[in-house]
Amino acid sequence: MKEKDQLGFIHRFIPSVHHTQGRSMTLLLLHGTGGNENDLIQIARMIETAGASILSPRGKILENGMPRFFRRLSEGVFDIEDLKFRTYELADFLQNASKVYKFDPEQTIAVGYSNGANIAASMLLLRPEALAGAVLFRAMVPFEPESVPNLSGKQIFMSAGLHDPIIPSRRTKDLLYLLRKTGSNVSLKWQNSGHQLTQSDVSEAREWLSASFTA
Numbered sequence: 001m002k003e004k005d006q007l008g009f010i011h012r013f014i015p016s017v018h019h020t021q022g023r024s025m026t027l028l029l030l031h032g033t034g035g036n037e038n039d040l041i042q043i044a045r046m047i048e049t050a051g052a053s054i055l056s057p058r059g060k061i062l063e064n065g066m067p068r069f070f071r072r073l074s075e076g077v078f079d080i081e082d083l084k085f086r087t088y089e090l091a092d093f094l095q096n097a098s099k100v101y102k103f104d105p106e107q108t109i110a111v112g113y114s115n116g117a118n119i120a121a122s123m124l125l126l127r128p129e130a131l132a133g134a135v136l137f138r139a140m141v142p143f144e145p146e147s148v149p150n151l152s153g154k155q156i157f158m159s160a161g162l163h164d165p166i167i168p169s170r171r172t173k174d175l176l177y178l179l180r181k182t183g184s185n186v187s188l189k190w191q192n193s194g195h196q197l198t199q200s201d202v203s204e205a206r207e208w209l210s211a212s213f214t215a
């Protein structure tokens with residue numbers, strides 16, 4: 001079996017066009033419920049135009065045939081034990097993938113949508129060293145941590161829909177307040193939209209990413 005087949009997640013890896021020149025930002029793409037490893041690649045290319053590497057796993061949980069990154073009991077009610085287990089599993093996958101594909105694990109930025117954004121937020125809380133930052137589209141507090149982790153130095157961009165029927169704005173704000181308490185550099189943009197991503201999510205994420213990571 002090839003090394004890449006032993007990583008434990010169905011995934012795609014697309015190396016950076018600059019890989020051999022020491023430019024090694026990697027985007028960890030985390031799709032929403034019912035998505036797969038192909039879903040966010042086009043969006044990633046729109047928000048990061050310099051050609052970063054892309055690692056895009058498929059969530060292992062199936063909910064009525066729809067891939068997710070962790071179990072939920074009902075909409076917005078998470079199975080916290082499974083969420084934590086899956087968060088560690090995903091962080092281990094990321095670390096192992098960095099060795100197989102030879103990218104710099106310290107320059108990885110998660111780009112998550114909905115369920116993928118929620119597990120990215122969980123990874124920031126449970127395995128902060130795994131990520132340099134995150135773009136969180138339509139995220140909420142994944143769980144209440146027992147103690148607030150130190151996320152100083154992490155760059156986090158949140159983008160939320162004012163009329164999102166799945167992620168209530170209060171739960172997005174709770175995540176913002178929690179991330180502020182960690183000392184991270186977090187910003188939140190409200191979109192005049194629902195749960196679906198819009199052009200404005202993409203353009204504001206692009207602006208934020210280029211200002212935060214390519215000085």
Ligand code: MLT
Nearest residue numbers: 033072075076114115118
């Ligand atoms: C979740 O389950 O993570 C959220 O409810 C968003 C979603 O529907 O995926």
